[in-house]
Amino acid sequence: MSILGFCDLTVKYADVPAVVQFNDVVRAGEWLCLIGPNGAGKSTVLRAAAGLVGYEGSVAIDQLEIPATSARWRARHIAFVPQAPIIPPDMSVYDYVLLGRNPYIKQFARETAYDCAVVERVTNQLDLTSFARRMLGTLSGGELQRVIISRALAQEAPVLLLDEPTSALDIGHQQQALELVDRARREHGLTVVSAMHDLTLAGMYADRLVLMHQGVRVAAGSAKEVLKPATLAEFYGVSARVHHESDGTVVVIPQRVLPGSN
């Protein structure tokens, strides 16, 4: 269980700010979802936390600032699933999941029996045992997403970052992938930060939403608090209805703008 803290996180791409003074504290075991229109800086926050882009300010785990230089230290504490992971088609599922153990394997050593045990446990949990020898190129999109998530879980990092984890999946596999993440979060006490476009799904799975716009954190809170028609219209430029179901689910439905209704 770890707390992930952002303090005045600022990221610039060639002097153009992508994220400006982002502050947040993600509680241990919490699922935080970053939402916002394209280019709002959601992915950049995740990439900064994963150490893939340089930044000003700090990212801390359990109030311990992450050293900028140690990729290994960071990888033991933060697992990152990019939006479109590179999939070598001729790598086996087992070998791919084993990559998640890299931060624990000495640079020139080979994996230990413990590393193999972790890989077997994770693949077993995600019903991938029968896939272990299959090549990644032979898997379907849904199977692949499970394999990618298992690689992240094999990292045994307390913090899991997911960039658009469901963007390439059909509705069934979206649900399956998010349920999988939620189960792992409960079982291992993971702190999860994800960037998502589907606001309804975001509201359903996340404990808290943070809305970003042009690099700035503009709203935060529960789905009920953030997903309001006026807020969505202001930052997404969308005309949408928001339904509140009896079980607390907030459903966002885009509305057609009929000609002449304006």
Next chain:
Amino acid sequence: MTAIVTPPAAVSGADRQTWWFAMSGAVLVGVMIAGLMIGPAGPTWWRVPLELLDRLPFVSVASGISDADWNIVWQIRAPRVVLAAVVGSTLSISGASYQGVFRNPLVDPYLLGVAAGAGLGATLVFALTSSRATVWFIDPLPVAAFVGALAAVFVTYSVGSLFGRDRSPIALVLAGVAVTALATAIQTFILQRNNDVIRQVYSWILGRLSSATWGDVRLVLPYAAASIVVMLLHRRLLDVMRVGDDEALALGVNVRRVRLTIVLAATLGSAAVVAVSGLIGFVGIIVPHVVRLLAGASYRRVLPLSVLLGGAFLVAADIPGRVLSDPAETPIGVVTAFIGAPFFLLLLRMRQNDR
């Protein structure tokens, strides 16, 4: 047909890997012994393995080879066989490593300017020494080729990292293309001015193993061995880098440092072998792909198997050149492409039919 190149179905995992290493090691040793047995002069071929056995400790076999014949085997054939093995191994593992760090299957060890730099260095030596009868303490040719190769890669790397501020290796590859073009242009210019050395330079460029001595082996072995060891140490990290720079970094790999180390090692090794053997093409790009087709794409297998099979391939490719076109020998670079290309196409075809 596939039974020849695939371990039994029951064998799997670590056993499969051991099977491949053992088979490839056996192939290398077998081809090297064959290389010692075959040649235009010297003892009857079947006596050579007996003599080799005799030289093992605790073994005594009467081979009936005279000292003069053994000299032909040991002083003429053996250095050539060993040099071919070292050159083939180094070029193959360097090619495989370059393909790994640049994540590009079309890359060969000459990518960053090794070949053009070495060619320019060698051309300079041919042009400068052709008119004067200078006595040199050491043969200037390998030294100039080696220095030229390293200088070209140094320029490529400094220019490439100057302009490629992001982590993308594309700037480096483009700089290599530019440096290669520049060095080739200078080389062509020098050749135009010195028509008399064109033939020498041309035959050097196509590669040669025929004049190999133990001195050549001693010259190249330390560099080749060091570079092979460094690359082998990085084989697991190359597997991690198959998922791209970003993900490898997120998995805790210091991508820049690993890439620099591997490029340096591969450059040092290929520059050293190019210096003594000339530009032997094809090996560095084809052997790693053959290995991938046979044993899978994991660098933990591709690198060691490239060493073993790359060495075996070049020793084997050197054999027909000696017997067929004696005394005017075919350049080894021509033979490697002549044997290698059809074999590779055949293998590609067979594997596609398997799927």
